[in-house]
Amino acid sequence: MRILRTLTTTAAAAVLLAAAGCGGDDLESGGDGGSGGSGSDDKGTVVVGGQDFTEMQVMAAIYEQLLEDDGYTVETKLVTTRDVYLPELASGGVDIVPDYLAGLTDFLHTAKNGPDAEPVSSNDPDATLAALEPLAEEEGIAILPPSDATDQNAFFVTQEYADQNDLETLSDLAALGQPIKLGAPEDCEGRSDCEGGLTNVYGLDITEIVPLDFGSSQVKDAVANGEVQLGETGTTDASLEQLGLVLLEDDKGIQPAQNLTPAINAEFLADNPDLEDLFNELSEALTTEDLADMNLQVDLERKKPADVAAAFLEDKGLL
């Protein structure tokens, strides 16, 4: 009899726990209150989503603290890929995510029109936003105005090389007419935002692509010690300066506009229209340098994203 009791107790416990976990979550993620009354202390629950890497951890923490300060109860759920949170954002399981303009546009565009469709994102944020809005609306997602802060792919040389040859832009580098070895990921060849664009748009003479990971310490070492002349990283990489490296400006615009853009479940925004002002204020205050600086604090100084986010918000007077 003792066995039966043990087994039924454990089974019952399992079912109860599972139900508790399930029920609790439904209450939280389903609660899109806020309609209760403006200016009240408790505006209901909001779920912030996003991808689980440094920049998005910091952005999600900024969103969380901004929303909490505004009277919402916030739950943050960071996942591995956009595939996971986007359907949730559309269905209301997630209410708001920090995202990248062209990344989100490309995702929705290929989801709708297939992977071979002509890309609709470009270097122009306004044009990209215009392409994104109808795609997002179809999914029940509202897009708030993008920030000027952007995390685009970018190319760098050594500060020494730039100084010697008076380089500021990729066009300057092309004008030198020197053969260039490029350190970039394996899929760089032929891509319009990588080797293809550098060759066809800028007219760089790329003699070899040395396969080195995007923004890795290996690619930075390779440029610093002259194995390659040009390397690829992101515009929010703040480690370059102390390594004696410098970004060249993409003056002909081969990189799609990856401006930081809040994406909100459309119904949730309709119920909480004051969110628009809240996030516009943030987007206006945020710069690419801020992102780079915050990434550095998390990745190198090992500060917690929440602490970095709090310092940023305080610094900008957003709380």
Place this chain on the structure above:
Amino acid sequence: MPRADEVAQCYVDNSWLCGRYWSDYRPELVDATVQHLWITVVSVLAGLAVAVPLALLARRSPRLESLVVGGTTIIYTIPSLALFSLLLPFTGLSPTTVVIGLALYSLTILVRNVLAGLRAVPDEVRESAVGMGYAPLRLLTRVELPLALPVIWAGLRVATVSTVALVTVGSIVSYGGLGNLLLRAVGNQFKAQILAASLLCVALALVLDVVLVVAQRFLTPWTRRAG
């Protein structure tokens, strides 16, 4: 931005061993370990709750057995990414998604062991119990399950340890316990965190295994006497 405090040397060096990490990130480590623990326990218990009836069903006929054993084995071959994606539309970004997935995976081990345990009950014992007037339910609970318990428990131990490891994939939907910390640390090469999360994972598996061994000694005192 204020940079009042100096950065600890082991952060600058990105050392594997970093005492500062363990104190700075204690709340994160505790939260992740607690989440890891309860997701593991609930998943295995839910798996067990499903495995016992399935095993009872399976032993009714060879056809049912191959169906149940085959079915639970096939589930195990579904990659976790695909399984979670299948569950997402129904359960969303919630611990339920992870628990259901892990409970399904545990069935592969648990159903086989419950079945094998019941099989190992000698026919003579079963027949004498029936001869003494035991009804089917009483036969199951007072004779068969107690005798099957050591084999079931062996399965439970394997399932628990394997579930501790599997919980980490829950980070796909943001409920991966220590897996969330591992994922982030691999992302920005935070060696102290990779080591800490891995060690806690191993420690959790060991502790749960010890708990199960001790529990078994209490549940099956006769095996001790016989041993």
